[in-house]
Amino acid sequence: MNMFCYQCEEAAKNEGCTVVGMCGKPADVANLQDMLIWSLKGLSYWLQKGKDIGIVDEEKDLYVAEGLFSTITNANFSAKRITEYIEKALRFRDEVKEEFLRKYEEKNGSPFSEDVPEAATWNKKGGTEIYELKGSEVGVHAKENEDIKSLKEFVTYGIKGIAAYADHAYVLNFSNDDILNFIEKGLTETLRTDITVDELISLVNETGKIAVDVMALLDEANTKTYGNPEITKVFTGTHKAPGILISGHDLLDLEELLKQTEGTGIKVYTHGEMLPANAYPELKKYKHLAGNWGGSWWRQKEEFEDFGGPILMTTNCLVPPKESYKDRVFTTGLVGFDDVTHIPNRADGKPKDFSAVIEKAKEIGDLPERDGKELTIGFAHNQIAQVTDKVIDAIKNGDIKKFFVMAGCDGRRKERDYYTDFASQLPKDNVILTAGCAKYRYNKLDLGDIGGIPRVLDAGQCNDSYSLAVTALKLKEAFELDDINDLPIEYNIAWYEQKAVTVLLALLYLGVKGIKLGPKLPAFLSENVAKVVIEKFELSTINSVEEDIETMTK
Template sequence: MFCFQCSEASKGIGCTTIGVCGKKPEVATLQDILIWVTKGLSYWSLKAKDLGIKDDEANLFVAEALFATITNVNFSAERISKFIDRAIELRDRVREKFLKSYEEKYGKKFNEDIPEAADWFENGGKDVYLKKGEQVGVLSEENEDVRSLKEFLIYGLKGIAAYADHAYILKYTKDEILYFIEKGLVETLRKDITADELQSLVLEAGKYAVEVMALLDQANTSTFGHPEITEVYTGTYNAPAILVSGHDLLDLEELLKQTEGTGIMVYTHGEMLPAHAYPKLKKYKHLAGNFGSAWWKQTEEFEEFGGAILMTTNCLVPPKDSYKDRVFTTGLVGFDGVSHIPNRVDGQPKDFTPVIKKALELGPIPERKGKKIIIGFARNQVEKVLDSVLKAVNEGKIKKFFVMAGCDGRLRAREYYTEFALKLPKDTVILTAGCAKYRYNMLDLGDIDGIPRVLDAGQCNDSYSLAVTALKLKEILNVDDINELPIEYNIAWYEQKAVAVLLALLYLGVRKIKLGPVLPAFLSKNVLNVVVEKFNISTISTVEDDMKQMLA
């Protein structure tokens, strides 16, 4: 295997024996060929589009296939093999539609050099997929810089695909976003593509990252209401319990409906914390609080929790045998030996009965004391307090804002972000989204004239709210350049959704971003030099040096 798509790539180069995430070589190889045949499906989807043929199921599947290969989503060789089966089935279906229509329209057979990914098939199932997967992985592109740019693009597309899938589940979709994903994938099949062409595609991905985050924001707020400033309890009660992790708000809502009156308390974990701020979710009295912190602490926190656990999307850590029997996955998440809740059928809700039965069977979990944290500072709420914020800025009470969004992770180097938050002057405010906030959202950092010094906008996709807030400040303060605002960007990244967020910020014109705890291993030296020169991106150094530079 060779995988360097996340920030914890082994030795800063890539995982070659087993993923740091726990992904086995077999799964990595199957994911490689899944992406490859999905490129082939995308080839025919775009050809069909040119003839006015649209296959919505195939277009959505492209997004789902990419999402399934994001770090910490699906560890199941059997599930990924079935994804490959489906990709080939849909690819051939779209191909036949296109070829028939083409011959009818032009009176001749389609005669064009077809990429192997669009035509390949051999009988034999998983074993054949594994053999072919070894030939089409990351290292099959020999030119290091072209490889770097192709992977940079693909990882951005994976993040866009994840957000597009989240929106689709809530019945919000845009064809142009799905077609751009397909366009980007197909372009990476080209042997003659230049570095300049790939750079343009990477930047164009930033445009669609903004669009898809706006779409998901619309989907979430239209379905569940605009987030409200909310206090969330971080302790637990002595009652049967279910812990819900991941990102899927509809899964949570359906579970809350099905657990009403059962005596079960439902808690959020990780990126599900922001659910408490949505009016249509917070109305459920048994949505009791948030237990635990970021995804990488699952093995200790899931062990300690004691109740049933539902994983709705990434980020899953391979579960320990000691609690594996009370973990359930759903959606695109998968792990062999873990019970899986099937997808919705015919518009009906998912059936979470097995999770509910397990929670009742396990009985009450221990009562634990906790503190309350404040969340819900998405764009709508920030706009409501903008006058107070501007007053504090004009009076010199707020000197700077620090966007500290993104992902958390295992590396000890990430303690930097806790130290950075603690050492920030009292006249600064942190704007955050994503699970990076767990490095400092439990700290007592105080407030400025009633404005909390940590404004939590929500999940990683809610980085869109932070961008909207910055653009609103740009408008009100009447500055020409977003980089003239008193805002500094100190972003932590882990996986491919964060790559999409980074590309979105670059598309919006944000420069001088500090990225940590390491720069991506998938950026070759030459590509990194271009990124640094063009966008003035740098990696973090020491808290003292970075703070001195950013406060100057």
């Protein structure tokens, strides 16, 4: 059975993957994920109806976000796990539906009689094969006006990122009902067959607003739980001792692993988007948090092979592992891959049990001692705020000409060398603000500093992109400007998956114009939708390094 997926930047021919995903996602999983999203839309429909008459179910509200998170690129490759998510979504949907219909009739004295979308009623037994077939019918292949379809997917992908950020916050016991309510509202709206282009454009804008809200919520969750990130130097080699590598984004998983390995002689190293964890005071206090190994997600086949110890994947960014190290890979949370050991979720208020990972580290024994370049991290908005006066003086004196926001995602294609070349050729009176794995294209370059201010200021994970928005807004206030676009800040952002779409929508909602987005514009933007976005927000894609530097440094 064929698939169709164009949710990430690697979409084949910039049109869509039709046989197997460039990410490694097989066709059956792609179709099952489409079915899961459709099922979550049906669940959202009844949750929204329920709220209209006072029915609230927090467990099911959160499940919508969790289910969406599992469909983000490079998160879950397991047909079995996705099938289980679908079955749970359908069970939850029917429970909410039955409760709503009963209470509606009790309240109104007559049965509910509105037309109901198929996603809210479909019910056919048969398991994985039936779900896969239905997913192929209701996914992106579904026949619909191209512009309507494009805008619906734009909203859906933005909501996927919102769901991921919301889930991270909820894990740390920080919540916002309005965010979960919007996720359900947005999904339900995409079921409408009569929705107009104007209504969808308004929904895209609202998605941007909620994107800002959810990133603020996650920032609050991280900083109140683990403290404000501090400027920190991070070792990137390995010590002669047993070691565990933890990748993904989940800080609570890291904290629980650190607690369970304390006193064992095992060193814990971060990988990829976990690098910023080394800057949080409440995580830094664990002396066996030994540094960072490796770089961007797409290099993991070589880096995981070379590391030699067990690897724990906590969220998206898993590349299908090689047979040579698959027995050392452990997944947890929403991450799924067949034939690797999965660590179950927390139950009864107890932490996850990482004993299997720990025993594997002991079994393997000492890693070799390896040198590594030192990285300086921790430049989140709280740290930038402490040196705002110094930054403003540097700008006024002409020492700093401009800031370049080079946040977002990395990717494996050769064209991504653009970002390394751009950073290395950027005139020395410019400073880079970054967050996300895009930084691995240039964070080991010797770019120096300007009056003690490093030329690469790393705010953290893609989850921490909010810091860059806060920094821009604080500078706008400090310079007493009316328009954020009057700041000496340029935006040259790389994207890969759906959380980057969420960040883009947040920036557009905040009024940022003139963003360069690359290496290419999303395939899910139809010609007409792309034209509207480009004209309204002055969005463009990258050109040559030389041309873009000349244009953007004027």
